Amino acid sequence: MKTIIQLFLSFTLLTTIFSSCSKDEAPAIDMGYGYFPNTPGKYVVYDVDSIVMNSFTKTVDTFKFQLKEIIESVYTDNSGRPALRLERYRKNYSKTIPYNQMTWTLTDVWSENRTPTTAEKVEENIRFVRLVFPVAQNKKWNGNVYNSIGEWDYTYTEIDKAKTITGITFDSTLTVLQNNQENLIDKQYYQEMYAKNIGLIYKQIIDVHSDVITAQPILQRVSSGIIEYKAVINNYGG
Numbered sequence: 001m002k003t004i005i006q007l008f009l010s011f012t013l014l015t016t017i018f019s020s021c022s023k024d025e026a027p028a029i030d031m032g033y034g035y036f037p038n039t040p041g042k043y044v045v046y047d048v049d050s051i052v053m054n055s056f057t058k059t060v061d062t063f064k065f066q067l068k069e070i071i072e073s074v075y076t077d078n079s080g081r082p083a084l085r086l087e088r089y090r091k092n093y094s095k096t097i098p099y100n101q102m103t104w105t106l107t108d109v110w111s112e113n114r115t116p117t118t119a120e121k122v123e124e125n126i127r128f129v130r131l132v133f134p135v136a137q138n139k140k141w142n143g144n145v146y147n148s149i150g151e152w153d154y155t156y157t158e159i160d161k162a163k164t165i166t167g168i169t170f171d172s173t174l175t176v177l178q179n180n181q182e183n184l185i186d187k188q189y190y191q192e193m194y195a196k197n198i199g200l201i202y203k204q205i206i207d208v209h210s211d212v213i214t215a216q217p218i219l220q221r222v223s224s225g226i227i228e229y230k231a232v233i234n235n236y237g238g
Contacts, residue, residue, distance in 0.1 A: 032135030032159075034196040035174055036119035038084055038112070042238035043070035044199055046231040047166075053208065055224035064093035067231060068104055069200075070238070077111065084112040086121075120146070130192070135159050135174055143178055152179045152190075163193070165201060166232055172196040185210045187218045198236050205229040 050063040068089040077083040089104035113120045119131035127146040132139065135156060143154040158175040178190035186209050193202035208225035210218050219227065 029134060031116075031133040032131070032174070033114065033133060034172075035135065035194040035199070036112075036114050036131055037197060037199050038071065038074070038082075038114045039238065040071050040073050040084075042199070042236075043068055044201070044236045045234045046203075047234045048229070048231045050229045051227040053222045053224050053227055058223075060227070066091040066093075066099050066234065071112075077113065081113055081115070084114075086110040086112055129154070131174075131176065131194070154178050163195075165193075166234065168233060168235075170195040170198070170201065173201065182218065184213050185218070195233075198233075200231075201233040203229070203231040 046067045046069075048063070048065050048067050052061045052063070053059075054061050070087050070089070072085045072087045075083055075085060086109070087106060088108040088110060090107045091099050091102045091104060093099075094102070108124075110124075111122045113122075117133050118129050119133070121128050121130050126149070129141060129143050129145055132141045132154075137156055137159050139156045140153050142151050144150060144152050155177045156174060157177045158173070160172045160174065163170050163173045173193055173195045176192045176194070178192065179188045180190075181188045187206060189204070189206040191202075191204045192200060195201045205226050206219075206228055208218060208222045208227060210221045211223040212221055214221055
């Protein structure tokens with residue numbers, strides 16, 4: 001009887017040890033929070049090119065500039081949640097003066113919230129759900145759930161992919177396709193890329209309308225809208 005009891009106690013002890021080791025060694029789930037940093041002082045500088053069809057003059061306007069977004073501080077918003085003050089600075093392109101000889105001009109103050117399940121960005125008082133957590137391939141959500149633009153099914157088309165953009169190598173990036181629709185008179189294409197521990201590194205927008213219907217591709221008969229907006233990371237820090 002004593003031997004049986006000893007065997008039982010030994011088995012129980014071993015089971016407890018293995019169970020404890022198993023729990024200790026279980027890998028923590030990476031929710032993907034690093035793709036949307038919330039540390040004050042972090043910043044990203046973008047090179048921006050924009051081509052717009054002026055609906056009044058029916059001429060094409062082009063804009064070229066550098067944009068800097070910096071997390072300036074953390075505060076409590078009207079809902080009692082921690083929020084990030086996002087300051088946006090700009091340098092307009094000059095043929096004679098390089099960007100590094102210009103001073104930054106503050107143009108906007110936006111805000112962001114990173115919750116356990118969402119990454120939200122308030123742009124010109126319009127709130128967007130830019131990311132959802134945990135990140136997962138092909139995961140979908142309505143990025144406009146908190147605004148009146150209408151439902152857009154944001155989708156993770158790539159996650160945790162290594163990429164090199166403008167000579168900068170990123171170990172882990174994700175891509176969000178926000179909207180991709182086209183018919184005879186309208187075309188919308190919105191896409192963003194994020195890098196872990198950096199944030200947004202690439203943004204592309206095409207949003208045009210045509211007043212006429214012909215056999216030509218819609219981008220060759222644009223009447224109004226954004227022919228292309230592209231923001232690409234130049235450098236980062238913080």
